[in-house]
Amino acid sequence: MGREFGSAAARWCHLLQTEARPEIVAVCDANPGATQWFTDNFNVTQITADYRELLANPDVEAVYCAVPHNLHEQIYCDIISAGKHLLAEKPFGIDLAAAEKILACAQEHPQVLVRCSGEFPYFPGARRIFHHAEAGDFGEIIEVRAGFLHSSDLDPSKPINWKRKIATCGEYGCMGDLGMHILHVPLRLGWSPINVRALLSNIVKTRPDGKGGISDCETWDNAILACETSQGFPMVLETKRISPGDMNTWYLRVLGTQMSAEFSTKDPKLIRTMPFAPGSAQAWRHEDVGYESAYPTLTGGIFEFGFSDAILQMWAAFVDELTHGDGMDGDFRCATPEEALGSHHLFTAALESQRTGMTVKVADGSHG
Ligand SMILES: NC(=O)c1ccc[n+]([C@@H]2O[C@H](COP(=O)([O-])OP(=O)(O)OC[C@H]3O[C@@H](n4cnc5c(N)ncnc54)[C@H](O)[C@@H]3O)[C@@H](O)[C@H]2O)c1
Secondary structure, eight states: HHHHHHHHEEEEEEESOOOOOOOOOEESSSSSHHHGGHHHSSSSEEESSHHHHHHHHTOOOOEOOOOOOOGGHHHHHHHHTTEEEEEOOOOOSSSSSHHHHHHHHHHHHHHEEEEOOGGGGHHHEEEHHHHHHHHTTTOSSSEEEEEEEOOOOGGGTOOGGGGGGGHHHHTTTHHHHHHHHHHHHHHHHHEEEEEEEEEEEOOOOOOOSSSSSSEOOOOHHHHHHHHTTTTTEEEEEEEEEEOOOOOEEEEEEEESSSSSEETTTTTTEEEEEEEOOSSSSOOOEEEEEOOOSSSOOOOOOTSSSOOOHHHHHHHHHHHHHHHGGGOOOOSOOOOOOHHHHHHHHHHHHHHHHHHHHEEEEOGGGOOO
């Protein structure tokens, strides 16, 4: 993910009308081999395996940090305490206690901007749905479904990695790994889960360890969360590492009494909408939404939008907020620490629901 951000910085000129641009001045990775790409492509003045050295560098104003989940609490708190702005990765702490500590640290340093990564709401189709919801176009909401689906773990011969171990990924498993991505838009709209019945599954229980042996896969592969929201409508969320045929498929579907809408990255140009008035036909409209970005770019509106465009737009939102604060130009800030904490309340309740087989109340209305 660090290289994705480096690449976005390298094409900042793609954005029109930017007052500030990021400059990659320092890179840290515990694995020295991972830094070579940066030295090959940027004029970095500091390469280090010790992030504390990077935090002591006065030229570093902001940090993008993508490390395994067990390191979030310590490294994020150290970054914030050093007075560096932070674009952190989800799940924003390995568990609820870690997320609470990171939020407390952010609140102790209000001059530091702390946000959590989540690029999918910057896809044009997702933005359209967000704007329809904000405008109240759906009427009464009947139901919301959101999901993030992967399939590479369907192959049982894929070697184990840190995401299959509780010590490094966390007990949430696929929920911590994928869940913030699908909660970002609902939580921003105030669609907070108040309770959850979770169905969690661990499908591939062992994997090659890459050293000739076999290792246990301890984390949940798939999660289906059936929630009641604070507004009273049902919301079904699914995060799956084993969803045959799906490759990084993020979707959002909102059904309402006056309008329904659906967007999926599986078909990244397409938005499906169905306006409805009594007497009118119930017919879905299929529209190619094109390149309709939050921050204008030199790509024409007729072209396609993709993952690396979403990363660029998300980072532009972070830089915009860093530059302009509440008066930022864009209309969708990156996920806040409070929203990230809301996702932890939901995942913690989901674990209890799986253990007990019961519907479990979600603390704090799930938005922190
Ligand atoms: N936004 C997204 O779409 C997205 C996609 C994938 C992963 N992620 C998130 O990014 C984070 C990292 O995931 P990844 O897939 O990039 O993992 P990764 O294993 O590919 O990269 C993690 C890097 O952290 C380095 N590292 C480990 N310990 C370190 C330390 N103490 N100091 C410095 N560097 C250290 C590793 O050497 C490695 O290069 C996770 O929080 C994950 O959930 C986000």
